Amino acid sequence: MAKVKNWQLGREMDFPYPEHRPKKQIAYVFDTNKCIACQTCTMACKTTWTVGKGQEYVFWNNVESKPWGYYPLGWDVKVLELLGQQKWDGDKYAGKTIFEAAPKGEPALGYAPEDLDYASPNLGEDECKDVIKGTEDHYIKGPVHSNWGFYLARICNHCTYPACVAACPRKAIYKRDEDGIVLVDQSRCRGYRECVKACPYKKPYYNNTTRVSEKCIACYPKVENSEMPQCVTTCIGKIRLQGFKSHPDKIRKNNPMDYLIHVRKIALPLYAQLGTEPNVYYIPPMHVDPKYLKQMFGPGAEKAVQMYRNAGQDKELLAALLLFGSTEKRIEAFKIKGEMTVGYDKDGKEIVSVPLTEPAIVRPAKVEQSGAYLYNNT
Amino acid sequence: MNIIKTLSLTAVFVLSVVSVSFAAGNVLTSKAITGAIPSSPADKVWETTASVEMDLLPQIVAVPSIGTATISKARVWSVNNGTEIAFKLEWFDSTRDEALNMPDKYSDACAIQFPLKDSDKPNLAMGEKDKPVYIVHWKAAWEKDTAMGYQDVEHAYPNYNVDGYPLVKTVENKAVYPVNSFSDEAKAFMAGIAAKNPVSNTDRRVPVEELNAEGFGTLTSQSSQDANGKGIWDYAYWKVVITRKLMTDDTADTVLSKERTSIISFAVWDGSKGNIGARKNIYEGEWLNLKIE
Ligand code: SF4
Numbered sequence: 036m037a038k039v040k041n042w043q044l045g046r047e048m049d050f051p052y053p054e055h056r057p058k059k060q061i062a063y064v065f066d067t068n069k070c071i072a073c074q075t076c077t078m079a080c081k082t083t084w085t086v087g088k089g090q091e092y093v094f095w096n097n098v099e100s101k102p103w104g105y106y107p108l109g110w111d112v113k114v115l116e117l118l119g120q121q122k123w124d125g126d127k128y129a130g131k132t133i134f135e136a137a138p139k140g141e142p143a144l145g146y147a148p149e150d151l152d153y154a155s156p157n158l159g160e161d162e163c164k165d166v167i168k169g170t171e172d173h174y175i176k177g178p179v180h181s182n183w184g185f186y187l188a189r190i191c192n193h194c195t196y197p198a199c200v201a202a203c204p205r206k207a208i209y210k211r212d213e214d215g216i217v218l219v220d221q222s223r224c225r226g227y228r229e230c231v232k233a234c235p236y237k238k239p240y241y242n243n244t245t246r247v248s249e250k251c252i253a254c255y256p257k258v259e260n261s262e263m264p265q266c267v268t269t270c271i272g273k274i275r276l277q278g279f280k281s282h283p284d285k286i287r288k289n290n291p292m293d294y295l296i297h298v299r300k301i302a303l304p305l306y307a308q309l310g311t312e313p314n315v316y317y318i319p320p321m322h323v324d325p326k327y328l329k330q331m332f333g334p335g336a337e338k339a340v341q342m343y344r345n346a347g348q349d350k351e352l353l354a355a356l357l358l359f360g361s362t363e364k365r366i367e368a369f370k371i372k373g374e375m376t377v378g379y380d381k382d383g384k385e386i387v388s389v390p391l392t393e394p395a396i397v398r399p400a401k402v403e404q405s406g407a408y409l410y411n412n413t
Numbered sequence: 414m415n416i417i418k419t420l421s422l423t424a425v426f427v428l429s430v431v432s433v434s435f436a437a438g439n440v441l442t443s444k445a446i447t448g449a450i451p452s453s454p455a456d457k458v459w460e461t462t463a464s465v466e467m468d469l470l471p472q473i474v475a476v477p478s479i480g481t482a483t484i485s486k487a488r489v490w491s492v493n494n495g496t497e498i499a500f501k502l503e504w505f506d507s508t509r510d511e512a513l514n515m516p517d518k519y520s521d522a523c524a525i526q527f528p529l530k531d532s533d534k535p536n537l538a539m540g541e542k543d544k545p546v547y548i549v550h551w552k553a554a555w556e557k558d559t560a561m562g563y564q565d566v567e568h569a570y571p572n573y574n575v576d577g578y579p580l581v582k583t584v585e586n587k588a589v590y591p592v593n594s595f596s597d598e599a600k601a602f603m604a605g606i607a608a609k610n611p612v613s614n615t616d617r618r619v620p621v622e623e624l625n626a627e628g629f630g631t632l633t634s635q636s637s638q639d640a641n642g643k644g645i646w647d648y649a650y651w652k653v654v655i656t657r658k659l660m661t662d663d664t665a666d667t668v669l670s671k672e673r674t675s676i677i678s679f680a681v682w683d684g685s686k687g688n689i690g691a692r693k694n695i696y697e698g699e700w701l702n703l704k705i706e
């Protein structure tokens with residue numbers, strides 16, 4: 036095991052390979068507050084990449100209802116349970132990662148999902164509180180809590196320290212130096228499924244026809260062409276933005292990724308404590324128990340929620356957030372110009388501009404001429 | 414990584430010391446026979462051939478490993494007719510695991526390993542750099558593929574329904590055809606097949622595969638496949654015969670010849686225990702001597 040720096044944990048950690056950061060690191064920001072679970076992203080991904088035989092159950096992108104929805108069933112509670120209770124000491128993680136907690140002879144602490152875990156995508160959909168009573172009849176037991184829920188859109192995190200890479204005994208999985216995208220070599224994989232077992236996010240999938248493992252490829256043909264992936268550009272809720280993020284020591288403030296992740300720290304990694312340094316960052320949901328958010332998004336979750344609540348008064352933050360869903364092209368830099376937020380491509384060419392505030396027109400509920408009341412008048 | 418390397422070097426060192434004192438029981442004799450070599454584990458010739466019982470240990474040198482052996486004993490026989498050689502392996506396994514077409518299913522399997530070069534005594538864990546090994550691997554899943562046709566989604570989930578697959582014509586609203594009937598264009602949607610990955614071979618003719626390795630994680634399927642085999646599951650025993658020519662034209666195959674003592678080793682996997690790849694049982698952690706009569 037080598038010692039590597041994991042900035043999300045605020046400390047060094049063990050990893051089977053020495054630290055090597057790619058020239059560029061693909062990153063995403065997902066705003067959970069805007070997701071409506073329409074699954075357009077899921078279907079966009081499915082129809083683009085996983086429509087072949089053997090991939091019937093495969094969802095490189097899935098959107099699950101939290102707290103009770105999962106794909107595969109119970110993936111996160113299972114990993115958290117294996118890991119046991121762990122602690123954050125301020126911004127520093129004082130617990131064990133999946134690499135540090137690996138049993139002897141295992142590359143990481145993990146488990147292999149069962150076939151039935153994949154049988155009902157998002158079982159528990161929209162169950163917030165009452166359906167789960169912790170009784171024998173239900174598919175999962177848990178505490179009853181006050182009424183809250185949100186949608187968690189998930190893809191491969193193209194981790195800096197990928198558990199899938201760490202676990203593959205054949206070195207058939209690699210992280211590209213040019214953009215940090217993690218790929219499974221389809222000609223080398225022998226279907227051992229060590230990646231499926233080790234990835235805490237359960238994002239590699241076994242193909243039942245080809246008998247090898249596959250995973251999200253970050254739509255690399257689009258990314259190489261300065262476009263954002265399918266799940267990002269088709270998102271109905273405009274919750275997603277993809278770019279490249281810098282190391283926290285070398286941030287560029289006008290890069291929307293760096294700005295949201297490192298400058299404002301409003302976009303947070305999912306279960307950073309697992310230790311893979313995931314690169315999909317989430318703006319946490321506003322109406323959720325802070326304890327749950329801390330477990331899921333780390334110690335910065337509450338602050339991020341407060342910042343988000345205040346986004347309307349925070350012009351620069353708003354400027355970054357309004358870029359979401361505004362273009363198919365990747366925005367490498369942004370700037371406020373008057374009352375507009377403007378996005379630029381890698382050559383500094385303007386590709387999009389979005390008004391910071393839309394004009395609001397208030398229509399009276401009652402039409403005077405006819406005396407009729409208008410409903411759903413937006 | 415360094416630790417593993419040191420460990421394996423130590424293992425090699427220990428092995429070479431131990432090998433000097435191989436007891437009589439540690440020699441597998443390939444009995445000379447006349448006529449065709451047996452292609453079936455049920456062949457009568459095995460009844461009159463001496464066997465060696467092997468204690469199996471969990472593979473623990475490399476990660477991932479298994480903590481305890483899932484198959485603790487296996488028996489091995491060998492006969493040859495001067496041109497071809499056959500090995501029979503037999504082990505107790507109460508579960509018949511022959512599916513690789515579901516995400517949580519693994520296949521029972523066995524493998525025989527030889528040093529590629531006669532003079533070498535490579536690291537038992539898949540050989541080492543410049544000391545390659547030659548492996549013949551049998552899998553229960555491949556046995557089923559060859560006997561019943563490629564085992565696919567429709568075999569794992571007989572009642573499954575699908576709207577369609579790209580570029581595959583639906584007839585009577587069904588798109589459930591053997592993948593071998595797909596056009597090359599349609600097969601392009603199955604990456605492992607399109608990338609010509611040997612494990613994605615949907616048209617397997619034999620249940621065994623010849624491979625080479627130069628250390629852990631380097632296992633590579635051979636371009637020329639010269640071995641054959643046959644496995645049967647008989648009252649909770651797997652009985653597997655693996656056959657090949659003593660000498661082939663393929664330089665990646667170990668040359669076996671009469672009046673020569675070679676070394677050989679074995680591995681066995683139990684699918685229902687999650688055994689796959691390095692999660693396997695190996696013969697006592699050392700090489701066995703093979704004497705070809
Ligand atoms: S999310 Fe899982 S599959 Fe994706 S890079 Fe990280 S460890 Fe690998």
Ligand code: SF4
Nearest residue numbers: 070073074076270272
């Ligand atoms: S398309 Fe967007 S809004 Fe719809 S489910 Fe996916 S992430 Fe959520």
